[in-house]
Amino acid sequence: MTAEQIDDVVGYMNEVGRRARVAARAMARAGTGQKNRALIAIADLLDRQRDAIASANRQDMDAGAAKGLDAALLDRLELTPARIDSMIEGLRQVAALPDPIGAITDLDYRPSGIQVGRMRVPLGVVGIIYESRPNVTADAAALCLKSGNATVLRGGSEAFASNQAIADCIQQGLVEAGLPAEGVQVVATTDRAAVGAMITMPECIDVIIPRGGKGLIERISRDARVPVIKHLDGICHVYIDAHADLDKAFAIALNAKTQRYGTCNTMETLLVDAPVADVILPRLAAAYAEKGVELRGCVRTRDLIPDAIPATEADWDTEYLAPILSIRVVDGLDEAMDHIARHSSAHTESIVTEDYSHARRFLREVDSSSVMVNASTRFADGFEYGLGAEIGISTDKFHARGPVGLEGLTSLKFVVLGNGEIRV
Amino acid sequence: MTAEQIDDVVGYMNEVGRRARVAARAMARAGTGQKNRALIAIADLLDRQRDAIASANRQDMDAGAAKGLDAALLDRLELTPARIDSMIEGLRQVAALPDPIGAITDLDYRPSGIQVGRMRVPLGVVGIIYESRPNVTADAAALCLKSGNATVLRGGSEAFASNQAIADCIQQGLVEAGLPAEGVQVVATTDRAAVGAMITMPECIDVIIPRGGKGLIERISRDARVPVIKHLDGICHVYIDAHADLDKAFAIALNAKTQRYGTCNTMETLLVDAPVADVILPRLAAAYAEKGVELRGCVRTRDLIPDAIPATEADWDTEYLAPILSIRVVDGLDEAMDHIARHSSAHTESIVTEDYSHARRFLREVDSSSVMVNASTRFADGFEYGLGAEIGISTDKFHARGPVGLEGLTSLKFVVLGNGEIRV
Numbered sequence: 117m118t119a120e121q122i123d124d125v126v127g128y129m130n131e132v133g134r135r136a137r138v139a140a141r142a143m144a145r146a147g148t149g150q151k152n153r154a155l156i157a158i159a160d161l162l163d164r165q166r167d168a169i170a171s172a173n174r175q176d177m178d179a180g181a182a183k184g185l186d187a188a189l190l191d192r193l194e195l196t197p198a199r200i201d202s203m204i205e206g207l208r209q210v211a212a213l214p215d216p217i218g219a220i221t222d223l224d225y226r227p228s229g230i231q232v233g234r235m236r237v238p239l240g241v242v243g244i245i246y247e248s249r250p251n252v253t254a255d256a257a258a259l260c261l262k263s264g265n266a267t268v269l270r271g272g273s274e275a276f277a278s279n280q281a282i283a284d285c286i287q288q289g290l291v292e293a294g295l296p297a298e299g300v301q302v303v304a305t306t307d308r309a310a311v312g313a314m315i316t317m318p319e320c321i322d323v324i325i326p327r328g329g330k331g332l333i334e335r336i337s338r339d340a341r342v343p344v345i346k347h348l349d350g351i352c353h354v355y356i357d358a359h360a361d362l363d364k365a366f367a368i369a370l371n372a373k374t375q376r377y378g379t380c381n382t383m384e385t386l387l388v389d390a391p392v393a394d395v396i397l398p399r400l401a402a403a404y405a406e407k408g409v410e411l412r413g414c415v416r417t418r419d420l421i422p423d424a425i426p427a428t429e430a431d432w433d434t435e436y437l438a439p440i441l442s443i444r445v446v447d448g449l450d451e452a453m454d455h456i457a458r459h460s461s462a463h464t465e466s467i468v469t470e471d472y473s474h475a476r477r478f479l480r481e482v483d484s485s486s487v488m489v490n491a492s493t494r495f496a497d498g499f500e501y502g503l504g505a506e507i508g509i510s511t512d513k514f515h516a517r518g519p520v521g522l523e524g525l526t527s528l529k530f531v532v533l534g535n536g537e538i539r540v
Numbered sequence: 541m542t543a544e545q546i547d548d549v550v551g552y553m554n555e556v557g558r559r560a561r562v563a564a565r566a567m568a569r570a571g572t573g574q575k576n577r578a579l580i581a582i583a584d585l586l587d588r589q590r591d592a593i594a595s596a597n598r599q600d601m602d603a604g605a606a607k608g609l610d611a612a613l614l615d616r617l618e619l620t621p622a623r624i625d626s627m628i629e630g631l632r633q634v635a636a637l638p639d640p641i642g643a644i645t646d647l648d649y650r651p652s653g654i655q656v657g658r659m660r661v662p663l664g665v666v667g668i669i670y671e672s673r674p675n676v677t678a679d680a681a682a683l684c685l686k687s688g689n690a691t692v693l694r695g696g697s698e699a700f701a702s703n704q705a706i707a708d709c710i711q712q713g714l715v716e717a718g719l720p721a722e723g724v725q726v727v728a729t730t731d732r733a734a735v736g737a738m739i740t741m742p743e744c745i746d747v748i749i750p751r752g753g754k755g756l757i758e759r760i761s762r763d764a765r766v767p768v769i770k771h772l773d774g775i776c777h778v779y780i781d782a783h784a785d786l787d788k789a790f791a792i793a794l795n796a797k798t799q800r801y802g803t804c805n806t807m808e809t810l811l812v813d814a815p816v817a818d819v820i821l822p823r824l825a826a827a828y829a830e831k832g833v834e835l836r837g838c839v840r841t842r843d844l845i846p847d848a849i850p851a852t853e854a855d856w857d858t859e860y861l862a863p864i865l866s867i868r869v870v871d872g873l874d875e876a877m878d879h880i881a882r883h884s885s886a887h888t889e890s891i892v893t894e895d896y897s898h899a900r901r902f903l904r905e906v907d908s909s910s911v912m913v914n915a916s917t918r919f920a921d922g923f924e925y926g927l928g929a930e931i932g933i934s935t936d937k938f939h940a941r942g943p944v945g946l947e948g949l950t951s952l953k954f955v956v957l958g959n960g961e962i963r964v
Contacts, residue, residue: 343938364960371962491958514767515939518954534915536788538795
């Protein structure tokens with residue numbers, strides 16, 4: 117099916133949603149072995165269909181080049197053999213993860229005689245809206261499948277042929293394992309009205325996960341009538357306390373900024389407690405200079421780093437995603453936490469300190485999805501945290517915070533075991 | 541302050557929201573002892589201020605009677621001495637509950653050397669929108685306070701004076717315990733625009749909990765730009781399996797319908813497996829007749845209970861909240877679960893069976909917030925489940941399902957403890 121064949125996009129999306137809702141029941145009751153067989157079958161099919169996938173991708177790449185897409189976008193679009201390997205490997209890894217579904221916890225007896233516990237269950241139908249990377253099709257489908265959800269995937273129009281080729285493998289793999297093909301559907305139209313329909317059908321879709329640029333995510337959050345698990349900004353802070361081990365502080369502040377520049381868990385603002393600023397800042401400035409990081413500082417920072425550019429108020433609220441760092445000298449823990457409360461995007465903050473009470477207060481009082489002591493913000497990641505995989509990082513507070521793995525795609529229902537008890 | 545003094549309702553609500561956001565930081569870091577002292581202080585103040593509260597309530601009752609409010613509404617509005625006692629007792633009970641905030645779980649070491657766990661944290665600012673019962677003001681404030689949240693309460697206009705009198709005690713109790721008075725704010729206007737403002741300020745309010753009639757809740761869900769924890773319908777089912785112990789089935793089916801008629805966890809539809817219908821239905825019909833319950837049945841039901849009214853398709857989708865019951869004879873577990881999947885409001889369903897595999901399938905496959913074996917649906921309740929208290933029952937899947945206690949007003953953040961680890 118190609119995009120051009122669909123005239124009534126809203127009617128088509130209603131049909132996609134209805135089929136997903138029906139398939140969700142089968143996905144929810146699928147056993148662990150059956151889901152794993154589907155994941156392995158999809159991995160095998162992707163391996164056998166490498167040529168077809170590469171050829172579909174070439175078609176997208178040629179069309180993209182002809183349309184004048186920029187190099188960065190074309191790079192994200194490309195499915196190299198290594199990237200296909202990585203999709204296949206990802207499916208096998210998800211098959212190896214423990215199945216969260218059906219697990220019962222806290223099954224306690226109550227005075228009435230009933231036994232009450234909670235069972236982990238799928239959310240139902242997960243909608244994923246993403247941009248150019250076609251590997252998201254396989255990665256997201258795998259996590260939704262393992263967590264017992266049906267999935268509706270809507271990828272970027274520039275990756276249309278690639279996504280459809282991957283979708284063919286996924287649906288065939290589902291069927292081989294005895295699951296409904298509609299357990300994973302890739303929207304077969306590039307019409308933007310499909311996105312509008314997806315985010316406004318709570319009767320068919322239980323949660324939307326947008327992955328892409330901030331503009332896409334803001335638009336979707338504003339218009340959605342379905343709950344959204346989203347990630348807007350990563351304005352992450354490292355605070356070097358007066359009681360820090362300065363060697364740890366040096367290593368962490370350097371790593372958090374320079375290990376990768378374009379990631380959401382990269383530090384954007386460094387806060388330094390005044391008593392140690394004159395020791396640590398010149399040392400860090402030299403190391404940042406060597407890496408080519410531009411420094412923007414407050415007045416007190418510039419006293420110690422004369423080359424730093426004056427920071428403006430806007431700097432404290434900016435996610436650079438680039439070799440740029442803003443630095444502020446503060447007077448103690450409370451001023452650091454006030455700065456974070458005002459300017460952080462609630463993603464990840466780290467304190468470097470050897471002071472027990474400062475560490476304990478920072479952990480408790482900083483309201484971000486990840487709060488660290490003596491560790492680089494770059495660790496805020498589903499794999500590093502041991503979730504096994506990650507469908508995104510939530511900067512919201514409701515339902516899921518921080519890296520979202522399989523558990524974030526589930527919910528808990530109550531189960532009650534009785535022996536004929538009635539309420540008196 | 542009275543309602544009449546506020547001209548710019550949206551500006552006023554923005555100010556309420558801003559103050560709540562500031563107070564939320566103090567509420568989040570308040571210790572267990574401090575929160576308990578506030579709860580006890582509020583209980584003591586309510587006790588000492590009984591006369592003022594009763595007099596404010598009389599003012600509301602007189603105004604309500606003059607406006608011609610119906611008897612049921614006036615009953616809900618009234619604060620009898622027993623109801624004031626019950627508010628006071630409720631505050632003391634919440635003080636006695638364990639504090640969920642700050643608890644760290646699953647603190648495991650990772651191969652990188654970091655230790656990763658999760659800390660339970662408040663959601664931030666909780667908005668409660670409710671109708672006539674003024675006791676909700678104290679009950680909801682207590683749960684939000686104990687879970688470390690700031691609260692904005694917007695009660696019904698007919699209970700305005702009562703709510704303000706209770707709010708005075710709450711704010712004074714907060715201050716006595718060293719917490720900000722703005723930790724709990726009761727909206728001081730009856731203007732409906734206040735509700736519209738509350739549900740569209742995600743920058744100030746993190747979650748909205750509407751309590752009241754279905755119309756209110758539907759309106760709020762439709763227009764909200766803030767996550768909503770809501771409860772729409774309670775269309776609960778009991779399924780009597782062919783392998784049921786029929787004495788248990790009789791007791792449960794009678795209790796689930798007749799113990800109280802107006803509650804959300806009351807059974808509205810009884811499903812009976814064909815092989816036992818001729819034994820159990822006439823016996824139940826006699827018992828229901830004695831209680832004055834009107835029966836509406838499918839064709840096969842009416843063969844066994846000739847007095848039953850024919851059920852229409854609409855009956856399967858109706859929450860009667862009255863002495864009315866719809867009954868359907870089905871052919872086995874799958875047909876019962878299909879009926880439930882189509883018609884249930886995903887609140888509470890119970891199977892009566894001695895068959896192990898049927899019980900296990902029902903528990904796993906029925907997608908409702910509470911799923912029971914051999915127990916009355918009337919047990920679906922925060923107190924019966926041991927949550928200690930309940931701010932509502934969620935029929936949503938996202939974030940919280942079923943009875944919502946303190947935990948539903950919290951979230952989990954990641955905490956990372958390191959020793960200078962950096963990412964390589």
